[in-house]
Amino acid sequence: MTRKKVKSDFIENITARKASYQSQKGFLNKAYELNTLCGVELTIVVYSPYHEEPKMFPNHETIINTFTNFKKLPELVQSKNMETQERNTKQRISKIEDKLWKVKEQNKIMELTNQMYKLLNGEHIPTNMHLHDLNDLSYVINQHLKQVHDMIKAKAQEEGSTSNAPQSIARPLVLGGTNFDRPRASLLASVGALASVVPLVAPSAIPGGTNFERPIMASLLVTDVTLISMVSSAAPLMVP
Template sequence: MTRRKVNLACITDDSKRRATFIKRKNGLVKKMDEITTLCGVEACAIIFSENDPQPVIWPSPRGVHTVLSRFRRLPELEQSKKMQNQESFLKERIQKGQEKLKKLRNENRKKELTNLMFQCLNAGQITDNVGMNDLNGLSWLIDQNTRQIERYMEENNAQISSKMHALLPTPPPPPPPPAPSAAQRIPAIYVGPVGPPGHQMMLRTHRGILLYTWPSFALHTHHRFPLFELDESVLYSMKMKMCK
C-alpha cells in the first residue's frame, strides 16, 4: 500500500498538531541516532515546542556544544555552502516538480503525435482536424524516428562487419617474386682478371662491377670480344660481390 502524500502546510487543529509534533519529534530523534551510529558522524538536534518552554536537546547539551563549536570553526563560506532553510527547501522542491511536470508533458505530447501519425498512416492521408502545430510536431517526430533508425542501422552494420571480419580466414602471404627466366641475358663487358689467371674475372654490367669465379656461371661468347652475354638466372641465384 502506497503512502499518502502529506500536504506541507501548518495544521490548524491544535490536537492534531500536538499529536503530529510528538510523532515527528520521536521519528526525527530516532533517525538522528541511526545515522550517527551507522555512519559514524557527528550530529545534534535542538527542537523548540510551543507547548514546552524547555527545548528538546539530542544527544545531550555537551554533545550539542561539541557539534556547534566544530561548526563555528569553519569558514563563513563553508558554513553556508550547504545550509538550507524552509524557503530554499520549498523552492528546490518546486523546481524539481516543475522539471518533472515538463518531462511528463513532453512524453504525453510525443505519445499524442505518435497516435496521430498512425491514424494518418491508416487513413492514407492527413485528416482535416490536424492543425499547423500538429503538423510541425509530426515533422519533428518523423525526423527523430528517421535519425534513430539510421543510427540503429549503422550500429548493426558495424557489428555485422566486425563479426564477418572475425570469421574470415587470414589471407596467405603474397608469393615471392618469380626467378628470372634462363633465356634472358644481360650484356657484360670484360674489364680484366682478378687474382691468379683463370680464377676470377671482373665484368661491368648495368648493376655495376661484378666479380665472378670462372667456372661458376654460364658465359656465352659474343661475336666481338670483350662483350659477353650473362644468363640472368645465374645472376639471380649466385651470391655476388659488387664493387661500385
C-alpha cells in the first residue's frame, strides 16, 4: 500500500496542529541514528509552544561548538541549502500568488468567452472596453476559430479516407434566410480559402499597462493585423 502524500501547509486547527507535532517525535531518533551510525555532525534545537524548555540534540555543549564552526564558514557556503523563516514565508507567498493569478486568468477567459457569445447574438462591443481587454477578446475569439478550423480539417480528412470522391472543407452558405436578421450571401469561400486566424499576442503579452494584473512588455504588440476579407452581399436592384 502506497503512503499518502502529506500536504505541506500550515495546519490552522490548533488541536490538529498539536496532534501532528506530537506524531513527529521520531525525527529525534533519526538524528541519533545519523549521528551514531553514519558519524554525521548535526544538532537540533526545537522551540515549541507546547513545552517550556526547548528540546536539544545531542546536548548544549555540542550545539554551541557546531554553531561556532558553522559561523566560521564562508557566507556562500552558509547560505547554500539554508532554510530560514523569511525565505520559507516568501516561498509560500509566491505559491499563493501564482494560484491567485491562475484563478484570475481563468475568470478572465470565462468573462471574455461570455462576451464573445453576446457578440454572436448580435450585441455590440462596449465602447468603454480597454485596449488590453479588446486584445484579450481577440485572442479568445481566435482560439475558438482555431478549434473550429482544426475540427473542419479533421472531419475532411476522416471523410476523405472513407470515400474516393473529393471532399470540400467548407461549403458556401445557402442564399436567402437571415444572418443576424439581415439578408446574406455566400460568406465562406471554396476549399483552401478558409478565413485565416489573425495572429494576435497571447493574454500574457499585451503591450503596456497590465493584463490580468501582471506587467507586460511593449515590444510584443502585433500592430499589423490583416482583416479577414468577406464576400460582399449582392445589393438589390433599383427599380426606376
